[in-house]
Amino acid sequence: MMEKALPSEALYFYYGNEKISFTLNAGSSLTDKIRITVKPCGSVAVSAPLQAGNDAVLSAIKKRARWIYRQQQSFLAQNSAIAPRLYISGESHFYLGKRYLLKVVETADERQGVKLLRGRLQVSVRQKDSEKVQALLNEWYKTRAKEVFAMRLETLLVQTFWINQAPPIRLQTMQTQWGNCSPQGRLTLNPNLIKAPRECIDYVILHELCHLAEHNHSPRFYRLMAQVLPGWQSVKHRLDNMAAQILASH
Template identity: 35%
Template sequence: MRIEYTYGKRKIEAEILYSNRKTIDLRVFPQGHVIITAPEDTPIETILNKVKPKSKWVISQIRTFELYRPFTKERLYIPGETHRYLGRQYKLVINKIDRGKTELKLNRGLFSITTASDNVEIIINKFYKAKANVVFTELLDKLLVEFPQFKNYDISLSHRFMKKRWGSCSMDGKIILNTELIKASKACVEYVILHELCHLIHPNHSKEFYKELSTILPNWEKLKLKLEKDLA
């Protein structure tokens, strides 16, 4: 359930999650999400009366996190532009040829493409998709060994480019990752995979969900912040 209210000239939007907890909890996450966890059947008026006095703190937290979201220019796919792969930045080098097979190499900080095609964006995205197929599967297999509590679930993994989320998980074990994650470090990708795996146990972002995530990955908040900063 989502609510919104104003504090001064600022509109605050929040998501309410109900659980069997006894008190109302208010959290602001690096992506700017405001999550309120409340006891079941708590009236909206009671929740608002509890969280509104903390509005100044909420806005302060949101502004602090916004400082870690640098503006990223639209990709132009031109020589000299930087592109990420597994947490590292590479400078794009384009070698045009009249004919022949496209070749792509990452070496010494250079993202070198030799091609007769004019559509460098398609070449790079094809590279990302191919690498994501391998890397994401390898990381999932590694995590299932480290955390055997998830082995009892029938898990399938796929990926696609998404604009608004890093991943999703359905209750039948289908995990979908954002292909963009191939640009992030493996540690950040593992965080997203573990986040989605935890949803197999706790479907919602409840207190129990974050307790589970914190138990298996104590530094998840730092990894989340790094991910949002690096791929903003």
């Protein structure tokens, strides 16, 4: 049973007693099909052509309600199986798509901070404390994210003929998004994206740059994506599959 009228940014339905929320993007399909996607984080996105009516969208969701629920439960089980971070030596943490062993060094001489040394993420602290290690590591990730995102944006602008100057970048930790853009042209990127491979970073930046030309997920938007990043679907799939592991190291 639908609780709100379509279209809306936040909708939900019930599978048994389970309330399942989803977002609807009208006009985001290149075909006449209604597409339903369950992301590794558990969120549900429905894409429908503009000509699809509310009844058709609701019918498609109801037909796949069981599959949606099972997908969510499967991702939930996978995510819960990932051990929580303790921020102690021996753990592995992602950076640019690669795993690095964490080494926590207690020192009274060195400045507290993080260094990437010989395949390890070395965190120097006055006293071993997981919260301090986490704070230093998060700050290092944000610093690297600012530098890498800015460099990748400058490189990728060559491919985006519709942009005259580099848009400003803002970092914001988000639970279900890698990035978004404002109507004013500012890009907001999730600093955790720095843990993903460079091609995935490029995909997210290009995705948002395409939104500067076409704000909705329209056929024109996807034509631009295919032009600037052929085969972007496989890159998106790779990022989606890594999401749980990447965010678990947050």
